[in-house]
Amino acid sequence: MSASYASALAAARDAAGAQSYPSGALYVVATPIGNLADISLRALHVLQLVDAIACEDTRHTQALLRACGIDKPALLAVHRHNEAEGAAEVVRRLQQGQRVAYASDAGTPGVSDPGARVVAAARAVGLPVVPVPGASSITAVLSATGGIGDDGAFVFAGFLPSKAGERQEAVERLRGESRAVVLLEAPHRMAALADALAALGSREVTVGRELTKQFEEIATLPCDALPAWLQASPQRSRGEFALVLHAVAVPPDDTRALRVLELLLAELPVKTAVRLAAEITGAPRNALYEQALALKKD
Incomplete structure (x- = not known):
């Protein structure tokens, strides 16, 4: 742990320690999407306070905790292969009066990760759920886009299907969506997504790659130029992606x-x-x- 995080932990106790943190509650904690400095003081305090932390990948979360100087031996793995069992274990601990945090690998939990299943299980038996907001790739890319319509509305589509035919059908449905659309994609599937989105022609898309990290890149271009942009540099095939299809004006009657x-x-x-x-x-x-x-x- 660096000296800066020692100061941050002390600041977290000072800033957030006097607030109420009920026992038997699930704390949904947002963690950085890349830049460790984006973790909030309240998140630091909650991660120190809780009795256990449920997470997608215990190794990833352990590395985050170690970097921040937090020693939390009770890490519960809750991933896509054991969502039901993991959620049941979290509920069992909550019913014993423990405070449990859920943290995804990056960003705000409950969106495209097992956090939604954990939250639903807690809610189903009447247990309180406390959001601890923070970093999010969705709001990060939207804030740098400038492509949301006058009404401020957008649609979150997340990860499109991995099968080529289903992915193309999803893109065709997006053709008729006039609002801004947020998409997420993994590096090994980004080329396929770029080829599919090219069918949308001149509609603008903002691509956010490695958001908040050292090699962050944000570019706005027509959809049909996306494959060439991706191929222009080997670096562009690396890192996680968040994209926004810009809103389009609806021809009025x-x-x-x-x-x-x-x-x-x-x-x-x-x-x-x-x-x-x-x-x-x-x-x-x-x-x-x-x-x-x-x-x-x-």
Whole structure:
């Protein structure tokens, strides 16, 4: 453990120690997705406090704990091969009054990892679940994208199917999704995903590779340029990926949208009328605003 983490543990006790940490509760703890400095003070305190830590890979979590100077001998393996048994063991400990944390290999648990099964098992028997938020590849890549629509909505699609036919079908379904879409992918499958997404043509995609790590790379490009971008450097086939398909403007039904806008403008201020017309018709807000100004001028 470095001296900096010794200071961090002390700061964690000072900052979070006075809060309430009920016994018999499951603590869902977000851990860094690459950069160890992203761990929160509250996460450090909870990992020191709990009686046991359930995790995907005990070796990975042990390395994190060792780096932070936390000695926690009770590590429970809960992975995709033993989800039911692992969740049952966590529930058994919680019912004995223990505090148990669940930590995935990286990021916020419960999304594309066994954490969802553990949380569901605890909830099913009425046990409290306490989120300890922090790093997430999903929100990290979204924050650096700039490709979310005006309404701020996005869809999380996670990992697409590994079989080529099923993956292509999934991509075709995404073609009709106008909202931003977040995808995750492993390095050994990224080339196949790039080839599949190329079918979406000029739709923009932001690729986040090795987020928060030393060789972090974030690029925005058309989907049909993704295979060439990936092949341009051997380094780009390494590391975990988080991607965002950018939102696309839905062509409005001009006649209906304009009529709705006219009716609303008769009773409401411009900004309110535009916002409501966009929500009702699905027309882009910027286009409606320009139309509203033109109507007011006329």
